[in-house]
Amino acid sequence: MEIVHIAGEDRGEILLYTLSTCVWCRKMKRWLDEKGLAYSYVDVDLEPKEEKKVIMEEVERWNPLCSFPTVVVDQKECFVGFKPDRLLELVGK
Numbered sequence: 001m002e003i004v005h006i007a008g009e010d011r012g013e014i015l016l017y018t019l020s021t022c023v024w025c026r027k028m029k030r031w032l033d034e035k036g037l038a039y040s041y042v043d044v045d046l047e048p049k050e051e052k053k054v055i056m057e058e059v060e061r062w063n064p065l066c067s068f069p070t071v072v073v074d075q076k077e078c079f080v081g082f083k084p085d086r087l088l089e090l091v092g093k
Contacts, residue, residue, distance in 0.1 A: 002047065008037045014091065016070070019043060020045055028082050073087070
């Protein structure tokens with residue numbers, strides 16, 4: 001699994017499960033970039049078939065609907081979609 005880390009202000013572990021073709025996934029990444037927050041992401045659709053299966057099991061653990069982006073914060077909280085207010089709530093403003 002290729003997890004890409006983007007450097008920035010550390011407000012805890014922010015991990016995005018994304019699709020390279022998803023508009024909302026790109027908006028979430030762009031918003032994080034604009035805020036200068038550190039985060040990591042994996043574009044699930046670009047992973048090899050065997051890796052994709054393992055990743056989707058992990059996504060399903062957090063989000064049974066397996067929709068994107070699935071955002072996991074500090075391995076404790078999860079939300080789905082482009083929700084900057086929810087993310088700020090979880091990582092502090």
